[in-house]
Amino acid sequence: MTNSLWAEDLLARIDEKYRQVAPRSADKIPYTTVDGRFDDWSSHDKIGWWTNGFWGGLLWLLHDLTGEEIYRSIAVSIEEKLDENLMMADWMDHDSGFKWLLTSGAHYRLDKNDASRNRLLLAASDLAGRFNLSAGLIRAWNDPGDGTRAGLAIIDCMMNLPLLYKASELTADPRFRQIAMCHADHAMSAFVREDGSVNHIVTFDPESGAVTGSLGGQGMQEGSCWTRGESWALYGFSLSYRHTKKQAYLDTACRVADYVLAHIPASGLLPVDYDQDPALDWEDDCAGAITASGLLELAGLCEGNKATAYYDAALRLLKALADKRLSLDPEVDYLLSHCSAAYGEKTHNYPIVYADYFFVEALMKVAGKSILLW
Numbered sequence: 001m002t003n004s005l006w007a008e009d010l011l012a013r014i015d016e017k018y019r020q021v022a023p024r025s026a027d028k029i030p031y032t033t034v035d036g037r038f039d040d041w042s043s044h045d046k047i048g049w050w051t052n053g054f055w056g057g058l059l060w061l062l063h064d065l066t067g068e069e070i071y072r073s074i075a076v077s078i079e080e081k082l083d084e085n086l087m088m089a090d091w092m093d094h095d096s097g098f099k100w101l102l103t104s105g106a107h108y109r110l111d112k113n114d115a116s117r118n119r120l121l122l123a124a125s126d127l128a129g130r131f132n133l134s135a136g137l138i139r140a141w142n143d144p145g146d147g148t149r150a151g152l153a154i155i156d157c158m159m160n161l162p163l164l165y166k167a168s169e170l171t172a173d174p175r176f177r178q179i180a181m182c183h184a185d186h187a188m189s190a191f192v193r194e195d196g197s198v199n200h201i202v203t204f205d206p207e208s209g210a211v212t213g214s215l216g217g218q219g220m221q222e223g224s225c226w227t228r229g230e231s232w233a234l235y236g237f238s239l240s241y242r243h244t245k246k247q248a249y250l251d252t253a254c255r256v257a258d259y260v261l262a263h264i265p266a267s268g269l270l271p272v273d274y275d276q277d278p279a280l281d282w283e284d285d286c287a288g289a290i291t292a293s294g295l296l297e298l299a300g301l302c303e304g305n306k307a308t309a310y311y312d313a314a315l316r317l318l319k320a321l322a323d324k325r326l327s328l329d330p331e332v333d334y335l336l337s338h339c340s341a342a343y344g345e346k347t348h349n350y351p352i353v354y355a356d357y358f359f360v361e362a363l364m365k366v367a368g369k370s371i372l373l374w
Contacts, residue, residue: 048091057102158236
């Protein structure tokens, strides 16, 4: 069986499963599962959570793949629920691309919906407003108003820059793209180490802009390599190259990818941190799925041996996930079972919704049915 047919067959089985999962989850915005069933993060105190666009994004992928209306209708309802988040300044942060590219961006791309375009531009304007001119970086989280987090930037933001590229495309206004490129330019030196590994968090003086250090963040420790952070860098710099054709972004993505290829375990299942003790059984299927989709994106931007190496590595990751971590049981809402939000958290190896999103996205690329929402 060819890789394309393998992916098509798996997507058909995922669709069969989610035709049962989606209707019983119609009123939810899930993050993880409890006893195999999705939890719900759509309440007022949780609506701003950074992962709340991924279930809608997954449903838009399945709608585009199958034409099934149930997927579209639930995705639209999630987009409308996120309007509450758009009016909450304290919940608007560096992750707006994750929420509105995969909901409003997908809706506008497929239906040219005017309300979706408006939401996308509101979110992009807020993200652009987080730009620190002195540092050339987009500030990460919010704080209570005391400035304690004013000098923090994180590698995750690279994946949110396409929201700004899209805003420039929609408005014919280069300022959004200019901010995105300035952040990417400074992220290359601030986050990416010489060997291709990356920092999760960079600290800077918010007045002078001087980079003052780095933090381990959700990785094992300062100086280690958090696998999901590495995947954000690999995929994020690839996307910045796709949108701008700036060669330095492609070169950086390749440097990060080469580090990844040299550190994928024999099992094909990624740990939480590339530097963690091999005896630990803590995994992150999120990092595996994001890395696979990022490698497929990068393979399409490269030529020759590099393209082949990146494609083959992506298939290795996807097939490991499919063979060892995938549930197609319709009574279980998740797809991938072994995720970790951070090295330092108490719980590991549990489902997280964005692992499923990136897994399906990657399979659609392999099947030749990709719809790039970034």
